[in-house]
Amino acid sequence: MKKSYETLNSMLERSMALQTSLILFEWDNETLAPEDAGSYTNRVIGVLSEEYYRIMTDDEMGNAIEACEKEDNLSDLERAIVKAAREAREDLICIPSQEYRENAQLVADAVRIWTKAKKSEDFDSFAPTLEKVIGFKKKFASYRKKDDQKLYDVMLNEHEKDFNSELLDEFFSQLKKEIVPLLKEITEHGKEIDVSFLTGGYPVEKQKEMAEFLAKYLGFDFKKGVLSESAHPFTTNLHNHDVRITTSYHDRMDSSMFSVIHETGHGLYELGIGDDITQTSAGQGTSMGVHESQSRFFENIIGRKAAFWEPIYGKLQELYPDKLSDIPLEQFVEAINKVEPSYIRTEADELTYSLHIMIRYEMEKMIVEEDIDLKKLPDIWADKYEEYLGVRPDKASKGILQDIHWSQGMFGYFPSYALGNAFGAQLYYHMQKEMDFDELLRDEKIDVIREYLRENIHRFGKLKTSRELLKDITGEDFNPDYFIRYLKEKYRKLYGLS
Amino acid sequence: MKKSYETLNSMLERSMALQTSLILFEWDNETLAPEDAGSYTNRVIGVLSEEYYRIMTDDEMGNAIEACEKEDNLSDLERAIVKAAREAREDLICIPSQEYRENAQLVADAVRIWTKAKKSEDFDSFAPTLEKVIGFKKKFASYRKKDDQKLYDVMLNEHEKDFNSELLDEFFSQLKKEIVPLLKEITEHGKEIDVSFLTGGYPVEKQKEMAEFLAKYLGFDFKKGVLSESAHPFTTNLHNHDVRITTSYHDRMDSSMFSVIHETGHGLYELGIGDDITQTSAGQGTSMGVHESQSRFFENIIGRKAAFWEPIYGKLQELYPDKLSDIPLEQFVEAINKVEPSYIRTEADELTYSLHIMIRYEMEKMIVEEDIDLKKLPDIWADKYEEYLGVRPDKASKGILQDIHWSQGMFGYFPSYALGNAFGAQLYYHMQKEMDFDELLRDEKIDVIREYLRENIHRFGKLKTSRELLKDITGEDFNPDYFIRYLKEKYRKLYGLS
Structure with a gap:
């Protein structure tokens, strides 16, 4: 290893170790930590985050990066790591340490205040805190922005490089044009689908057995992984x-099954990261959008297909004979694909999901770019739900306060959920040229699909952006048409619409 | 806060946060982490340990400590924290960073090699590694030792301040003189006690229910605590x-019950640490010996008493009607107190336990002070077991390789187990002057006992050493007579010896 790179590398190992410890604390907090530990453990987390900030913003790190940038015999991987280090440093060093600390404290408080406000259905008690969170978020974006970049685009780029609101406007306007009317048509003229048999009488112990089976069936390696329980998967x-990965168990049995399939999709991505890049700054999924493309690929595109269930539906019937022995496969597959406009994003079906995201996208732009009066948010939210989904929430927990994200300052994050759907569909149409999905699934050859994704996406980690991956695999830049086409084909057929 | 103390405090917060993260990694590794994660996660742990070493040995830390030592208006707590920081720093700074790193790496390897050697019953394959571990251990002790201190005393002091081999020689020689003959008398002339009904037919699910019940019954607060499962409690x-706290579940039902009571004893100690000192260097149990005094107090002194079981034995019978409905309380209490010379320390009963420790103590002194040929260890071990316990192990896993401690370089640690027993007995005789244990236990008033221990021991954390605690509570220095008296009284009576 070259001397200058070695120096940088050992500093990056230190920052990586701190990040890994923060991840472990977060995991522990969501799955196990006792109720009253919060404020004490948060102190520790605060100190570790500052330690990370300290290493990344230290002059020594700056000098090491500069020395590496002058080096001309670095490998491609080394160069990518130097570049990532430069970017991570620049994102931090532009923020004064005092403000960094204040924001971390604020976000910790904000989550608590949001939780309380949601419980008491009281948006007004959260609004002043949200205003402060947005204030920091905008200030940080203004420190980070380049040239005449929009503040919201800076936030988007934190989660998805190479994307901006121009591209997203185009994407969401197509969704609005095509999917909102399709949803109306389905609710007005589509056939009735019965889902009542999916609820009640599914013991948690058996659901756990099924969850483990599904994760294994998709190829999740339990020697390198863990499946636990948490409030939100x-x-x-x-x-x-x-x-x-985690899941949660509910009365409605398909909830835990599809959350396990979804999280397994995320898990396979991280298990597929190359050994050469794990524990480096390139050793994670490249973006939230690509991550969601993998989870939703397994959950929706594959996991809700009849062919996926053909070989294993018998097992499910055996597990729950009282509930499913009289339900034929076709009826089960229809039920797990039912479209139903609803209030809650995390419970939404595949078709309406992106509309939930569209609403958040439109609102985030208003919040960040238009300086809107926050008191109006609940009404704007309700109006949009009524317009696009045909339902109007009557309380904050079902509306504006349902998601934790804004309290954490995660603006610009929501769009990635919808992008993930679109990336997945684009991949799906391309992969069909090379493989017959129905045949593979019927023959239980999920490994062929998984290996394709590993080979073409997973192993690269952050070495390629989402648009680079799409280009390299499909030969085409991001193209949302495939997603629209996918939804229209699938759901017109399911609902017997011509 | 005074400026100089504030500076020190913020550096100590950083080192404390790193230590807390290391504790979390260890917990995770023992209870949940996937099998193949080891070497990757160890890298992270290595970097975090070095980060801790870096902060503690930094000049800035040295200057901050010195400045505080010159300050004359510090509180008692602040002074104690400065002193602890000085000691922790001196323990580290005398070790060259290169050797510190090499030793950490060696210990990680040594544990792996020990695990393998134990599995294949092959001490010789472990001996060269053990020799290196001992080499480092002795070298570090020689860096740390003061004046003409013995190396083994330096190691003892890492776990128990204010103790040395002179005090321990006296303690163990009394044990040898009194307990070895008592054991012989029991095995030769004591009455037969049947324990067969304690094994088999105790479903793990029910054992878990009992474990949770017992922890709660003793006052373990599940809002501030967790009970999980691990290979070794x-x-x-x-x-x-x-x-x-953790436990493990076995065919023999009292195993998990008493490991939960034992670990709850440790847990209550840490839960009882004062809010004013938690998350400072004084905010932990003061020593391994005092910790064991608490765990064994609950496990043996209280937990194996008839009066403890009187109010709750009915519950146990209800839980396992097939097994226990015909077993009267007296028979159950006899069984859980049965004395049985055995090979394995962790499975030993209350009477023989300290003899297992005595053997390790005698061997550690030989290893550290007499430069003994390591190849002879298995035979020396077997000879001592034969002499003191009347059993001779015929393989390494039942003998010299049973414990992980030496592979981790934990010399000087074992004696604390026996000291804990002795501290507990000394406390017990003193507390009897103030309370009637049998009456309290029959009335389910364990809180009175727990609060006494919290008030007199737990809340002080490291602010008092074991000998200071004993002195302040009982008015007497450490006195092993109580332990000998306790064992003799209890077991002569149980076995019907005059």
Whole structure:
């Protein structure tokens, strides 16, 4: 290893170790930590975050990066890591340490205040805190922005490089034009689908058995991974040999099954990161959007197909004979694909999901770029739900306060959920040229699909952006048409619309 | 806060946060982490340990400590923290960073090599590694030792301040003189006690229910604590609002019950640490010996008493009607107190336990002070077991390789287990002057006992050493007579010896 790179590398190892410890604290907090530990453990987390900030903004780090940038015999990987270090440093060093600390404290408080406000259905008690969070978020974006970049675009780029609101406007306007009317048509003229048999009488112990089976069936390696329980399902990882997914169990049985399939999709991505890049700054999924493309690929595109269930539906019937022995496969597959406009994003079906995201996208732009009066947010929210989904929430927990994201200052994050759907569909149409999905699924050859994704996406980690991946795989830049086409084809057929 | 103290405090917060993260990694590794994560996560742990070493040995820390030592208006607590910081720094700074790193790496390897050697019953394959571990251990002790201190005393002091081999020689020689003959008398002339009904037919699910019940019954606060499962039961804590205990479940039902009671004893100690000192260098149990005094107090002195079981034995019978409904309380209490010379320390009963420790103590002194040929260790071990316990191990896993400690370089640690027993007995005889244990236990008033221990021991954390605690509570220095008396009284009676 070259001397200058070695110096940088050992500093990056220190910052990486701190980040890994923060990930472990977060995991622990969501899955196990006792109720009253919060404020004490938060102190520790605060100190570790500052330690990370200290290393990244230290002059020594700046000098090491500069020395590496002058080096001309670095490998491609080394160069990518130097570039990532430069970017991570620049994102931090432009923020005064005092403000960095204040914001971290504010966000910790904000989550608590949001939780309380949601419980008491009281948006007004959260609004002043939200205003402060937005204030910091905009200030930080103004420190980070380049040239005449929009503040909201800076926020978008934190989660998805190479994207901006221009591209997203185009994407969402197509969604609005095509999917809002399709949803109306389905609710007005589509056939009735019964889902009542999916609820009640599914013991948690059996749901757990099924969850483990599904994760294994998709190829989740339990020697390098863990499946636990948490209030909200999520995936995290310490490195490519320690990837953790969670689910939660409810009365409605398909909820835990599809959350496990979803999280397994995330998990397979992180398990597929190359050994050469794990524990480096390139050793994670490249973006939230690509991550969601993988989770939703498994959850929706594959996991809700009849062919996926053909070989394993018998197992499900055996597990729950009282509930499912009289339900034929076709009826089960229809039920798990039912479209139903609803209030809550995390419970939304595949078709309406992106409309939930569209609403948040439109509102985030208003909040960030138009300086809107926050008191009006609940009404704007309700109006948009009524317009696009045909339902009007009557309380904050079902509306404006349902998501934790804004309290954490995560503006610009929501669009990635919808982008993930679109990336997945674009991949799907391309992959069909090379493989017959129905045949593979019927033959239980999920490994062929998984290996394709590993080979073309997972192993690269952050070495390629989402648009680079799409270009390299499909030969085409990001193109949302595939997603629209996918939804229209699938749901017109399901609902018997011509 | 005074300026100089503030500076020191913020550096100590950083080192404390790193230590807390290391504790979390250890917890995670023992309870959950996937099998293959090891070497990757160890890299992270290595970097975090070095970060801790870096902060503690930095000149800035040295200057901050010196400035505080010159300050004359510090509170008692602040002075104690400065002193602890000085000691922790001196323990580290005398070791060259290169050797510190080499030793950490060696210990990680040594544990792996020990695990393998134990599995293949092959001490010789471990001996060269053990020799290196001992080499480092002795070298570090020679860096740390003061004046004409013995190397083994330096190691003892890492776990128990104010103790040395002179005090321990006296303690163990009394044990040898009194308990070895008592054991012979029991095995030769004591009555037969049947324990067969304690094994088999105890479903793990029910054992879990009992484990949770017992922890709660003793006052373990699940809002500030967690009970999990691990191969070897242990207790750890992030601070006084996050204390974690584990147990493991076996065919023999009393195993998990008494490991939970034992770990709850440790847990109550850490939960009882004062809010004013948690998350400072004084905010932990003061020593391994005092910790064991608490765990064994609950496990043996209280937990194996008839009066403890009187109010709750009915619950146990209800839980396992097939097994226990015909077993009267007296028979159950006899069984859980049965004395049985055995090979394995962790499975030993209350009477023989300290003899297992005595053997290790005698061997550690030989290893450290007499430069003994390591190849002879298995035979020396077997000879001592034969002499003191009347059993001779025929393989390494039942003998010299049973414990992990030496592979981790933990010499000087074992004696604390026996000291804990002795501290507990000394406390017990003193507390009897103030309370009637049998009456309290029959009335389910364990809180009175727990509060006494909290008030007199727990809340002080490291602010008092073990000998200071004993002195302040009982008015007497450490006195092993109580332990000998306790064992003799209890077991002569149990076994019907005059």
